[in-house]
Amino acid sequence: MKIVETLISQEDIQKRVQGIAKVISAEYSDANPIFVGLLKGSFIFMADLVRSLTIPCEIDFMVPSSYGNSTKSSGVVRLLYDIEVDISGRDVILVEDIVDTGLTLNFIKKELSLRNPKSVKVCALLEKGDAKMCEVEVDYLGFSIPDKFVVGYGLDYAQQYRNLPSISILEL
Numbered sequence: 647m648k649i650v651e652t653l654i655s656q657e658d659i660q661k662r663v664q665g666i667a668k669v670i671s672a673e674y675s676d677a678n679p680i681f682v683g684l685l686k687g688s689f690i691f692m693a694d695l696v697r698s699l700t701i702p703c704e705i706d707f708m709v710p711s712s713y714g715n716s717t718k719s720s721g722v723v724r725l726l727y728d729i730e731v732d733i734s735g736r737d738v739i740l741v742e743d744i745v746d747t748g749l750t751l752n753f754i755k756k757e758l759s760l761r762n763p764k765s766v767k768v769c770a771l772l773e774k775g776d777a778k779m780c781e782v783e784v785d786y787l788g789f790s791i792p793d794k795f796v797v798g799y800g801l802d803y804a805q806q807y808r809n810l811p812s813i814s815i816l817e818l
Contacts, residue, residue: 647803649814654789656811659771659799662788663691666769667698670739670786679737680704681769682729684754686808687743690800691771691788695741706731710750723753733763739786743800744772748782755782772796772813789813 670679678701683692685707696703709727738758745751751768758766769786774793795818797803798810807816 648817649797649807649810650817651815652812653791653794653796653815654799654813656799659788659811659813660694663694663771664698666786666788667695667700670695670769671700674701674703674737677737678702678704679739680706680731680733681739681741682758683707683741684743684750685709685727687800687802688741688771690808691743692741695769704731708754710754723750725754725757733758733761735762735764738763738766740766740768742768742770744774744796745770745782745784746774747779749779751782752780771799772801 681692681696681703683689683705686709692705696705706729707727708725708729711724711726740751740754740758742751755766755768767785768783770784771788773784773787773790775790794815795803796813797807797816798813800808801813802808803816
């Protein structure tokens with residue numbers, strides 16, 4: 647395994663994250679949304695995103711699992727850790743590192759919708775449109791990327807490479 651190409655630079659990521667934060671701050675200027683990060687991959691993106699906001703917000707986390715140490719989704723989503731906050735009547739923004747098959751986000755969005763939130767929107771750093779197995783609307787998107795295995799900026803392969811500041815293609 648080796649990194650074969652930098653797909654998105656650290657500078658481009660930071661510019662895009664700040665742009666997304668500006669849009670969210672404007673849309674929720676009179677609200678206090680709850681940002682729900684899907685761990686582990688979203689932690690760096692979510693940290694940069696919420697630090698760039700100009701509005702009050704709350705954060706919480708969920709841990710779904712569909713990959714394990716594989717490069718392909720198993721197709722079965724399990725929830726390993728749930729949020730602790732009551733979201734009834736609240737605006738929720740799900741923060742995801744990458745929308746690949748769409749199965750995880752579809753599962754989580756349905757699960758949260760059962761808890762009577764005011765709204766549930768999705769914010770994803772990356773989306774692989776060609777790999778989707780189900781439709782999930784991404785309300786705030788960083789970048790559309792080709793169907794390649796990527797690492798860095800929170801994304802991993804077998805828990806490695808999360809610390810890279812850019813997003814790179816990993817040759818398996």
